[in-house]
Amino acid sequence: MSRMTIPIGPQHPALKEPVSFLLTVEGERIVESALRIGYVHRGLERILQNRNYVQNVHVAERVCGICSHAHTTAYCQGVEALLGLDVSPRALYLRTLLCELERIHSHLLWVGVLAEHIGFTTIFMYAWRDREIALDIMEELSGGRVAHAVNVIGGVRIDVSQAQVHAILARLDELERQIGTFLDVIRHERTFQARTRGVGHLSAEQVRRYCVVGPVARASGVDVDMRRDAPYAAYDRLSFQVITADEGDVWARAMVRALETVESLHMCRQLLIGLPDGAPSLFKKGHSDGAPSLFKKGHSDGALAARAPRRVPPGEAVSRCEAPRGELIYYIRSDGSDRPARIKIRTPTLTTLMTLPDQLRDIHTADVPAVLAGVDLCIACADR
Amino acid sequence: MNVELVLEALREAFPTEALEPRAVPVDETFVPLPPDCVHPAVRILIERFGLRHLSTITGEDTGSEIVLLYHLWHGRGLTLRAVLPRDGAHIATLTDLIPGAAFYEREVSEMLGVTFDGHPDPGTLLLPDNWDGEPPLRQQRGGVQ
Numbered sequence: 468m469s470r471m472t473i474p475i476g477p478q479h480p481a482l483k484e485p486v487s488f489l490l491t492v493e494g495e496r497i498v499e500s501a502l503r504i505g506y507v508h509r510g511l512e513r514i515l516q517n518r519n520y521v522q523n524v525h526v527a528e529r530v531c532g533i534c535s536h537a538h539t540t541a542y543c544q545g546v547e548a549l550l551g552l553d554v555s556p557r558a559l560y561l562r563t564l565l566c567e568l569e570r571i572h573s574h575l576l577w578v579g580v581l582a583e584h585i586g587f588t589t590i591f592m593y594a595w596r597d598r599e600i601a602l603d604i605m606e607e608l609s610g611g612r613v614a615h616a617v618n619v620i621g622g623v624r625i626d627v628s629q630a631q632v633h634a635i636l637a638r639l640d641e642l643e644r645q646i647g648t649f650l651d652v653i654r655h656e657r658t659f660q661a662r663t664r665g666v667g668h669l670s671a672e673q674v675r676r677y678c679v680v681g682p683v684a685r686a687s688g689v690d691v692d693m694r695r696d697a698p699y700a701a702y703d704r705l706s707f708q709v710i711t712a713d714e715g716d717v718w719a720r721a722m723v724r725a726l727e728t729v730e731s732l733h734m735c736r737q738l739l740i741g742l743p744d745g746a747p748s749l750f751k752k753g754h755s756d757g758a759p760s761l762f763k764k765g766h767s768d769g770a771l772a773a774r775a776p777r778r779v780p781p782g783e784a785v786s787r788c789e790a791p792r793g794e795l796i797y798y799i800r801s802d803g804s805d806r807p808a809r810i811k812i813r814t815p816t817l818t819t820l821m822t823l824p825d826q827l828r829d830i831h832t833a834d835v836p837a838v839l840a841g842v843d844l845c846i847a848c849a850d851r
Numbered sequence: 852m853n854v855e856l857v858l859e860a861l862r863e864a865f866p867t868e869a870l871e872p873r874a875v876p877v878d879e880t881f882v883p884l885p886p887d888c889v890h891p892a893v894r895i896l897i898e899r900f901g902l903r904h905l906s907t908i909t910g911e912d913t914g915s916e917i918v919l920l921y922h923l924w925h926g927r928g929l930t931l932r933a934v935l936p937r938d939g940a941h942i943a944t945l946t947d948l949i950p951g952a953a954f955y956e957r958e959v960s961e962m963l964g965v966t967f968d969g970h971p972d973p974g975t976l977l978l979p980d981n982w983d984g985e986p987p988l989r990q991q992r993g994g995v996q
Contacts, residue, residue: 505977512962513987548876678905678951691904696926697878785879785928787906796922798909811920813907817954850977 468493473832477506481836483580484846488823488839492832500827502820508850515810520546520620520779523807527797528614530812531848533576536569537790538797538812539618544699545786545799546620549779556701556743558622558771563701564738565605565617566788567731571642572601573791574682574724574731577843578649581721584836585662590652597645604635622772632739643732646725653721663718667826667838670715677821681793683842686723687715693789700788704741705734717841724843777805790815792843814848852925854880857900864895879928881920886933889921890943893931897948900925905949910959912937912990917963921945941966962988 471492477485485506491499511530515523527542528535540562547554554562579594602612609615609625617623627635652659669679674687684691692709694702710726712719779801786797793815802808819842826838854872858880862870865888873881884892896902902925909920917940921931935942944967945952956967957976964986967973975982985991 505975505979508977510987544877675903676950678903678949697928699877782875783881784876785922785930786877787924787928794906794924796906798907798920798922800911808913809909809911811907811909811911813922813955817907818951821951821954 470498475835477503481584481839484844486844486846488827488835490827490832490835495831495833497827497830497832497835500824502823504820504846505850507847511851512810512812516807519777519805520775520807521777523810524619525616527812528616528618530851531790531814531845532613533573533845534569534790534792534795534848535614536565536617537788537795539616540566540700541786541788541790541795541797542799542810543618543620544788545784545797546775546779548784548786549782549799549801550620550775552621552773552775554622554773555771557626559701560704560738560742561623561625561627561771562618563705564627564735565608565615565623566700567734567738568601568605570731570791571728571735572598572605574728575601575646577724577840578721580843581663581717581837581840582659584840585659587652587656587659587662590649590659593645594649597642600638600642600645604638607631607635619772620775624772626771627739627742632742636736636739639732639735643729646728646732650725650729653718653725659721660718662834662837663721663841664714664716666717666830666834667720667841668714668716669822669826673822673825674715677818679793679818679822681789681791681815681819682720682723682727683819683822684793685709685711686719688713691794693787693794697787699786701738705737707734717837720841720843778803779805779807792816792845792848793818812851814845814851816843816845816849819844820849852900852902852927852929854927854929857896857902857929858882860895860899861892864891875928875930877928879922879930881930881932883932883934886919886935886942889919889931889933890945890948893921893923893945893948896923896929902929903949905945905952905955908952908955908959910963910965910988912963912988914990917965919959919965935965939966940964941968943968944970946970962986964989 473490476482476487487503489501527538530538575594575598579591582590606612609617669687671688674684674689707730710723781803783800796813798811800809875881904924906922906924911918917935919933923929961975961978
């Protein structure tokens with residue numbers, strides 16, 4: 468049978484972001500594929516070198532339009548390590564709360580994208596409707612739906628009142644009921660199974676070969692999660708399960724993400740109920756030292772954010788955290804000035820991109836959208 | 852991962868090298884290695900410790916040399932640090948041991964002008980195909996632009 472080459476992208480209705488695949492097909496079967504990224508490369512690592520540490524919080528937030536908080540968490544954590552800053556427990560809890568709300572929003576967004584790609588528009592509509600609950604909570608807490616600007620070097624800039632805690636807990640219950648619907652669909656719906664079972668298969672060995680991280684790795688039975696394996700922020704104070712599956716296909720990825728969303732909801736509840744108090748609230752008035760309650764000089768001492776010096780002592784830090792798509796790593800080197808000498812970012816999507824030629828081999832062209840949606844690509848993140 | 856055991860194995864394999872590990876926050880150990888020892892060291896880490904997760908490769912032009920950092924992870928962070936000369940910088944590829952190194956090496960290659968000997972699919976990763984300027988993360992004369 469004669470071979471034909473079909474380009475998908477960089478601009479294509481099936482793609483949410485610019486990326487290019489060159490598929491070589493024999494009839495309906497794909498025999499080979501080539502991948503090209505870089506269409507939204509913004510030179511962010513260079514930009515980070517040209518801004519000071521405070522400005523860089525805002526740059527890091529804009530690496531990704533979905534997991535923006537994960538980026539600032541990894542960045543602030545690294546700079547705090549270089550400065551030797553102590554972050555107050557309440558600030559760590561709030562930081563973690565946003566991390567988990569972001570994971571809920573990211574996973575639900577993904578459920579919607581997958582459903583749309585396989586022609587299941589109803590679930591797409593439901594998932595994106597229910598994702599609004601998480602976005603609304605984040606907006607109420609921070610003022611931002613996607614770019615929350617919650618993290619600052621030394622802590623967080625938001626606080627949550629007791630009334631807000633109760634309101635959020637009620638909305639989380641509502642969200643959990645809705646997620647039950649998605650779990651039902653993933654487990655029992657025949658069309659969903661037909662389009663996802665056995666599609667985009669990755670073995671545990673392939674996952675290890677390409678150093679894949681996050682839900683894609685866990686759906687292939689590789690039990691890795693930075694929240695448990697290298698706890699940061701308040702994760703060491705939470706009890707949660709790391710969800711894994713053995714099937715390694717798009718269906719398993721859907722299952723892992725849906726169950727992770729439920730775990731994240733439980734974690735949000737633990738964080739809200741166990742929120743350490745004793746920290747002066749943002750809204751509290753009358754401080755002995757006259758400093759605004761959000762910032763307290765030198766050390767955190769119960770404030771939501773310690774005041775960080777502008778200049779960072781020379782040194783290096785490697786900061787890892789579990790973004791919704793998996794391990795996110797920041798390397799930061801300081802030369803003693805107010806600007807970093809080098810910041811390196813590796814986002815989880817870069818690892819999953821490397822598996823795509825394997826996943827796209829020997830499948831039908833009709834399964835391409837399911838495979839592409841299945842790995843949850845975030846191209847702007849990968850291109851930086 | 853027991854860092855001490857790993858260091859012991861590396862010292863055994865490279866007895867002539869002074870391996871001075873350095874603790875780096877948040878939870879990382881940096882091990883400096885000569886460039887030609889990186890590939891054999893990674894082989895030892897894989898074969899003896901099952902350490903196969905390469906998080907990424909950081910490349911940096913300090914103005915006088917190119918520094919490569921291989922960030923590995925196995926319960927804890929382990930970073931191998933190699934220093935290359937700025938002119939004609941090259942090092943053996945890790946893609947034969949860790950296929951997942953492919954993109955990271957391509958990125959370091961295009962951003963800093965380092966050649967990875969034996970890379971199966973070299974070429975630009977993020978830069979345009981017709982890029983003919985200097986590697987963008989190289990420090991320009993007169994400091995960072």
